[in-house]
Amino acid sequence: MTADSAPLPIAAGVRARLAQVHPIVPWLLVLLALLPLPLVLPNAYTQYVVNVMAINVILAVGLNIVKGFAGQVTVGHIALMAIGAYASAVLSTKLGLPFWAAMPAAMLVAAAAGAMVGIPSLRLEGAYLALATLGLAESVRIFISGTEWLGAAIGFEGIPPPYLGPWALDSHYAYYYVAMPLALLGLYFSFSILRSDIGRAFKSIREDALAAAASGVNVPKYKVIAFVISALYAGCAGSLQAHMAPGFLHPNNYTITEMITLLLMVVFGGIGHIWGGVIGAILVTIIDDLTRDYYEYRMMMFGAVIVLVVIFMPRGLGGIIDDFLVRRRFNVLRGARQTPRTDVHAA
Amino acid sequence: MIDYAIDLCIIGLSVGMVYALVALGISLIFSGLDIVHFAHGEIYMIGAFIGLMLFQKLALPYVPTLLLAVILTGFVGVFIERVFYRRLTRAGGGYTVAGMGMVIVGFGMSIVLQNVAFLIWGPKPFPFPVPFGRPIELGNLALPMSYVWIVVTALTLMAALHLVLRKTMIGLAIRAVAHNKDIAYLSGVNVPLMISTIFGIACALGAAAGVLIAPINYVQVQMGVGILIKAFAAAVVGGFGSLPGAVLGGLLVGVVESLGAGFISGTYKDIYAFVLLIVVLMVKPSGILGVAAKVKA
Incomplete structure (x- = not known):
């Protein structure tokens, strides 16, 4: 439903090529790409x-x-x-x-x-x-x-x-x-x-x-x-x-504080959405680090974000990404099928 | 030895009364709304702080302080329910995905309330000095008056709750809502109003517990974290959603904890309630007074 969508929004041609190789190859490429990361980090x-x-x-x-x-x-x-x-x-x-x-x-x-x-x-x-x-x-x-x-x-x-x-x-x-x-x-x-x-x-x-x-x-x-x-x-x-x-x-x-932070990663990223969880973990770690000096406000903000995300965005970031992908694929399909009528529903 | 055990039991019973009050609130919300309120410990903490403010800043006597704190916190609870929880409960409570959302929202709300209180009152524990007078001598036991106050007030509140639920129209409406919201609605009960009322009463009970325990313990921002698990343990041990069960469970948790701290080790005092909870969940998940069928309130 949510989680088993395509791995990353990569171009269709590349995806078709990747489908021919072993599924672990893209992962090895990502690993290679991430290897030199310490060289570019400032400290x-x-x-x-x-x-x-x-x-x-x-x-x-x-x-x-x-x-x-x-x-x-x-x-x-x-x-x-x-x-x-x-x-x-x-x-x-x-x-x-x-x-x-x-x-x-x-x-x-x-x-x-x-x-x-x-x-x-x-x-x-x-x-x-x-x-x-x-x-x-x-x-x-x-x-x-x-x-x-x-x-x-x-x-x-x-x-x-x-x-x-x-x-x-x-x-x-x-x-x-x-x-x-x-x-x-x-x-x-x-x-x-x-x-x-x-x-x-x-x-x-x-x-x-x-x-x-x-x-x-x-x-x-x-x-x-x-x-x-x-x-x-x-x-x-x-x-x-x-x-x-x-x-x-x-x-x-x-403590419960750490549990809330962990919960925020998953909830914000979208419960049941793997990439959403990864994005949530990365974002929350960055925010957690940037707001280190505002300890008391930070936890209040995290709690508030959890409450608001569950109320207004129950599928989290992953849900938004999925919606975006589905809508784009739908638009592509519709564009391919209805080329003469692009003037009506161009958007 | 026996004296010591009796002493521990008395302390356990009176602290258990406080747990029972919080557990009553949690159980009431569960039976009325089918949700578990994870921020109830913070309501208890806010109740204690409101009581402290009334007691120190306005210099009110203890009993008006208690009543006012209870009423004010009740309104805080209604506010939280109306503004935040209503959106989720409208979508349907219970154990499903909406229930998971409710658990997470309650968790987030608890951290928000805790940090709001931290911003207002700071991390320092505040004493709540109430001149209760000399302890009562019972044989060779000296029973501090604060414990007597807890027991008397808690019993009064429980009796009042029982009377309201059983003898008044509002109580009947609340029980109808707890039983079946749709049929209650069809019978002319104002269900949204009753849900707010349930929440208000539950939060008021939590505040009463906070103001009652304050003269014995300090009032501090962290006080809600520990009581949440103990009150949950009490509610589950007695049978979730059953109000007499919540009282029984609260007393049981209080006594077990007190005896465990006295005879086994005081370091792990906060774990005994949880051990009791796990044992009951393993042996009889519906609790001592709980019934398998969904008959509530």
Whole structure:
């Protein structure tokens, strides 16, 4: 309906040519195009913001899977990120695992937590699920800030950066080459998931769980799968956040404020629209950074934008983009069919 | 040991009364409008601040402060409902996509209200000193008067709500709206007005809870975040949409939390309510007094 439209508004000829090559080729081209980005960025701080952007894209894409595709109202996604981040931190500092082992392990831990969030979703719907996930998120944060060996309220410090052979990827520039490919990979997988039978099952559950069950979709199974997949994304984002340059985690990074920011990315971009979510994540990260000095006004603005977007623009940016594409395609078709009458409906 | 437990139970019951008031509001909105109001914690916070302003700036005595704060916050609630929520509820509430929109809007509204309050009153916690007099001696327990006030006021408000819902025409109309909006409309009930009334009453109850807890805790901008989850836990434990259930759930949450903080660990005090919530959701999602069929109010 919304999400599975054409990837990017590229010219029809190029699209026809791309259809002949393997679907991963355009992604590799994008990867190549994004590789020299650190060269044009003015300073390390901008690079840091770009890395945060990549992490937020992973997070928003993951949230979109459970919220947009499968239609499950979860507001505790930030807790899964916290679990991933702290799991990765503990594994790499206490057990001495390298980043490349700690990150998949942290993703698995987050996925287990995601399954535990998903199991209540089998019995709970809508608002109840929102409550349960909100409660879980707050509990995780309170647990972290009350537990000594997780750094309690002081924070968890000394998380090592990833090593590539002898090189420590401890600068923001080097970290970009970890975060950006992972973000693209996540994006690629989310399209694959959406196109697969799992994605179709998610969408059928979103539209009508009862009808989906009647058509042979194993609703409980796919609900849990949706939560697990989105938790994998959140765990990956959390792990990336943990190992980024200062190597420092604080429970206050996972409050309701952060959840609102994350929610804004998905809502503003359009729930259930992958590219919308990506654009939302990038825009919100930029705005978040530009308005850093106006902390109190910023959260008020974010909240107000969420309220107004849901009321007046329920499909978000993605909806606007879709409408634009559909209208353009329609106009092209009409123009091709009715060439003699262009004077009447020229616009 | 037993004394200590009784002490904890008494504290838990009186704090539970406050949870019950907030939970009543949430349950009332749910039963009337089929939506979950995620900004109710902030209504409670704003009620407490309005009470504080009346108490300090206008130097009113406690009881008029309570009443005025309750009425003013009720109107704040009606305003929010009319201006923002009406557009969504008109499209149909419930669990569907409109329900998800409502959850998100409530979330956004809560952050907006919190930051508006932050701009007005700042991050500092304010004391709310009410001279209640000496604690009551019960055997070897000393019961502070503020707890007695909470219990008495909360019980009065609950009784008043019960009487309004059961004995007056407005109460009948509210219950009709909660049961079926279309049929209520056909029977001549002014449904939009009743929805506003429900919202106003719910917000007034939240404000009462805020003003009641203020003399024990401080009044601060963050106070709405914690109570939201506890009140939700209370509402769900008792059975969502059931008003006696909300009261029972509130008391249960208060006692469990108080006993947990006293006997297990005070650090994780805020988690016990959630554990109770999860257990109830797993075992009996409809809650203690909830019924599987959709009979409400």
